[in-house]
Amino acid sequence: MxxxxxxxxxxxxDxxxxxxxxxxNPDxxxxxxxxxxxxxxxxxxxSTERGRRKERNLVRDGRVGLTVFDLANPYLYAEIxxxxxISEDTGRAVAVRIAEQYLGPGAGKEYGDASDGAVRVVVRITPSKVLGNAAKA
Structure with missing residues (x-):
């Protein structure tokens, strides 16, 4: 569905x-x-790095919850x-897009730098249920 x-x-x-x-977790x-x-x-x-706990957990069990709320009005929230x-973030394109949404245009440059050798992955969440007062608006 x-x-x-x-x-x-x-x-x-947005x-x-x-x-x-x-x-x-495994337990x-x-x-x-x-x-x-x-x-x-x-x-x-x-976006996250391969090998982090959340990535390892999701590879094993893809069930996930994500809660987001309005910083100016924390009572406006959605639980998804x-x-x-999980897929590789080729060229770190998604990491850069996310950083620029949060930090502004051009700010994602450091997130695109792969010189640290870390492999970035994309966690794609497909919602199955949305709760919270934002879901009822």
Whole structure:
């Protein structure tokens, strides 16, 4: 079933609000990370490094939750549940796009620098359920 995000949820995701990404550790306990997120259609994209706990968790179990809220009005929020897939961030293009949404045009240059040798991956979240008061707006 395809979930279509409403305009309020889209506006939250299109603004530079930090989000909390929750995955499942091997023992079933939750693992949460503050992340930057962008939207591509109704899918959500997060950039991370290969080998980080959230990436390892998602490779093993793609179930994910992401909560985003308006910094000026923290009671306006959306919790998005879904499944995630992982792919390599070729040329770090997604990392740069995300950094520029949060930091401004041209600010993503350092995120595009691969000289550190780290492999960046894209976490693509396909929503299956949207909760919170932004989802009802």
């Amino acid at each position: 395809t979930i279509v995000l409403n305009d309020t949820v889209r506006q939250l995701l 603004s530079p609000h930090p989000a909390v990404l929750s995955t499942l 079933g306990s939750p693992q949460s990370s503050v992340v930057w997120v962008i939207r591509e259609g109704d899918d959500l994209l997060v 549940r879904g499944t995630a897939t």
